[in-house]
Amino acid sequence: MAVRSPIICVLGHVDHGKTSLLDAIRGSAVAAKEAGAITQMIGASYLPREAIEKASAPVAEIMKIKIGIPGLLFIDTPGHEAFTNLRERGGSIADMAILVVDAAQGFQPQTVESIRILKQCKTPFVVAANKIDLVHGWKKQGTESFLKSLAKQPPHVREAVDAKMYELMGALSTHGFDCDRFDRITDFKKQIAIIPLSAKTREGLAELLLLIAGLSQKFMEKRLEMGLEEGKGTVLEVKEEKGLGSTVDIVLYDGMIAKGDEVVFLARDGVRKTRVRALLEPNLAKGAKDKYSYLERIEAAAGVKVLAPELEGALPGSPLYVVKDFEAQKRELEAHAKQLLFESGEEGVIVKADSLGSIEAILCLFGKYGIKVSKAGIGAVTRTDVAEAKAVRSTNRYDGVIFGFNVKVMDEAREEAEGAGVPVLWSNVIYKFIEDYEEWKAGEKAREKKELEAELPWPAKIKALKGFFFRVSKPAVFGISVEAGKLRKGVRLMNASGEDLGEVKGIQNEGKAVDEADAGAKLAISSDEIVLGKDVREGDVLYTAMGKAQVFKWEEKGDSLNENEKELLGEIKKIVIYR
Numbered sequence: 001m002a003v004r005s006p007i008i009c010v011l012g013h014v015d016h017g018k019t020s021l022l023d024a025i026r027g028s029a030v031a032a033k034e035a036g037a038i039t040q041m042i043g044a045s046y047l048p049r050e051a052i053e054k055a056s057a058p059v060a061e062i063m064k065i066k067i068g069i070p071g072l073l074f075i076d077t078p079g080h081e082a083f084t085n086l087r088e089r090g091g092s093i094a095d096m097a098i099l100v101v102d103a104a105q106g107f108q109p110q111t112v113e114s115i116r117i118l119k120q121c122k123t124p125f126v127v128a129a130n131k132i133d134l135v136h137g138w139k140k141q142g143t144e145s146f147l148k149s150l151a152k153q154p155p156h157v158r159e160a161v162d163a164k165m166y167e168l169m170g171a172l173s174t175h176g177f178d179c180d181r182f183d184r185i186t187d188f189k190k191q192i193a194i195i196p197l198s199a200k201t202r203e204g205l206a207e208l209l210l211l212i213a214g215l216s217q218k219f220m221e222k223r224l225e226m227g228l229e230e231g232k233g234t235v236l237e238v239k240e241e242k243g244l245g246s247t248v249d250i251v252l253y254d255g256m257i258a259k260g261d262e263v264v265f266l267a268r269d270g271v272r273k274t275r276v277r278a279l280l281e282p283n284l285a286k287g288a289k290d291k292y293s294y295l296e297r298i299e300a301a302a303g304v305k306v307l308a309p310e311l312e313g314a315l316p317g318s319p320l321y322v323v324k325d326f327e328a329q330k331r332e333l334e335a336h337a338k339q340l341l342f343e344s345g346e347e348g349v350i351v352k353a354d355s356l357g358s359i360e361a362i363l364c365l366f367g368k369y370g371i372k373v374s375k376a377g378i379g380a381v382t383r384t385d386v387a388e389a390k391a392v393r394s395t396n397r398y399d400g401v402i403f404g405f406n407v408k409v410m411d412e413a414r415e416e417a418e419g420a421g422v423p424v425l426w427s428n429v430i431y432k433f434i435e436d437y438e439e440w441k442a443g444e445k446a447r448e449k450k451e452l453e454a455e456l457p458w459p460a461k462i463k464a465l466k467g468f469f470f471r472v473s474k475p476a477v478f479g480i481s482v483e484a485g486k487l488r489k490g491v492r493l494m495n496a497s498g499e500d501l502g503e504v505k506g507i508q509n510e511g512k513a514v515d516e517a518d519a520g521a522k523l524a525i526s527s528d529e530i531v532l533g534k535d536v537r538e539g540d541v542l543y544t545a546m547g548k549a550q551v552f553k554w555e556e557k558g559d560s561l562n563e564n565e566k567e568l569l570g571e572i573k574k575i576v577i578y579r
Helices: 018-030 049-055 057-063 080-085 109-121 146-151 155-173 205-219 326-340 356-368 383-393 411-420 432-455 548-556 563-578
Strands: 007-012 039-041 044-048 071-075 096-102 125-130 179-181 192-196 232-241 245-254 256-258 262-267 270-275 278-282 292-295 297-299 302-307 319-322 349-353 373-378 402-405 424-427 460-471 476-488 492-494 500-503 506-509 512-514 516-518 522-527 541-544
Touching: 007 018, 007 109, 018 044, 018 071, 018 096, 018 125, 018 205, 039 302, 044 049, 044 302, 049 057, 049 071, 049 205, 057 146, 057 205, 071 205, 071 302, 096 109, 096 205, 109 356, 125 155, 125 205, 146 192, 146 205, 155 179, 155 192, 192 205, 232 302, 262 326, 270 326, 278 297, 297 302, 319 326, 326 356, 349 356, 349 383, 356 373, 356 402, 356 432, 373 383, 383 402, 383 411, 402 432, 411 424, 424 432, 460 522, 460 563, 476 541, 476 563, 500 522, 506 516, 541 563, 548 563
Parallel strands: 007 071, 007 096, 096 125, 125 192, 179 192, 349 373, 349 402, 402 424
Antiparallel strands: 039 044, 044 071, 232 245, 232 319, 245 302, 256 297, 262 270, 262 319, 278 292, 278 302, 460 476, 460 541, 476 516, 476 522, 492 500, 492 541, 506 512, 506 522
8 A cells, every 4th residue: 555645735815925835845846956856746746755855954853753755745726725626525635734824914814714614624734924034133044944043043033933923822722723833832633833934035944844744644644545546636727728628637636547547527517527638747848848748647646637528617626536437436426516516496595606615615604604505506606696596585685695706797697686686795715705694684684674664663552641632633632651662753543442543643742843752751742633532532542553464574574673562562463463
């Protein structure tokens, strides 16, 4: 049983140095001018054992880690876009991750996004505290070792570095992680390692590479075992290559794939099977005319471009398997697609995303927050999506929403959505959907409340005061006390038997006209339709007049009412139902 190289993904907030760190890792062998020490692959860079040993030589004696893995495969596409693609059955095919955090800026939205995805996929990770060279007073020491460089810094700089570490430790602890600087950790199974480094000066790169290699081989021995059987990979990207046609860039995480093999994968129209015409990797030879080199076969872990017929429409994030048992593999892929790409026909929001992995991450998140999804698909937001959301909105306004993750919203769809009042919530940070949705719902509820209050008569219970009948009729003017609820100008009044008496034409409080009065208020009201002594007598209790439909609507949408008003609505309901 062979041991494959661990797959390492780099995540973090934009501008925190993901790309710079990958460039530094790639340059670790190039800088040493070792021909072939690093292999540039499709969507990945491969650092063999010899290159890791050379890059980590400055700290080999200090950290006492002997490298036993063949090498490390770093996914070149930084960020959660790649990570959400690298998924299999709710987990990730990435064996480890490096979470890059700007030591000066600390946690940012995409940092939190990355942590949530790592937790969801249960992927081990280390934290690269980047830009340590920007700590005030830090002086570059010409070494790739953080520990050796730190030892030569003045005391106030070492204290400043510690302060940055404690800030990061505090931020990580809020997400449930116990962590510390890597050289102070006693149990790597229970604690997250923080490696201070600078992608710019390369200080700390030696510790990072050695630690990743050591942790992966120590804790992932079984996971890294690989039989040289039929290959298993994940589609990272679908590309049209000039002179070649449709190709797919894949990460092969198990087994091997060879020219001439049949492969099976998911496309927009279902499961497809095709035969590999060529396996390609970048041609880095000086003066080479061809962009790619052609391979006969490749073993995991590796990144490779696959050229084959009928690859157009392949889904990013789709598993891609070398055919072993086509019918069984087809059933597995169909079940996978059915779970992630569907139209349930039930009420719920619509989700459109850029890859299967993104869809899976969003569905998992929405499931935790109880957000029902009626449709999930890959690709741009279209007019059809808007029409479907509009239909849902007519029965449940909170489900008539479209979520677009890293996808285009077509111009005609945007226009249609604006005209129909269908919200399209777009983001490139998955967890931000929850914040945006809650904010939108709060706004909708406030709007709905205003609409409801304008549409329905507010419940009120009033009492005609003895000795305060000022005018008998046309208009009748008399003193009342508001016993419960809220009396509003313009509502109609009824008696305890449910007889409609007339409209409240005006309300006066101490000689001033007002539009409404709360419980406890004593004031005068007028009505053109009421005749005092006939329709209303001193001491009579009157209510806001309502129909059955209005009472039921209040019960259905009665969040605006306080507990006393809800009790009052119960009184009014008895009068209306049984009169």
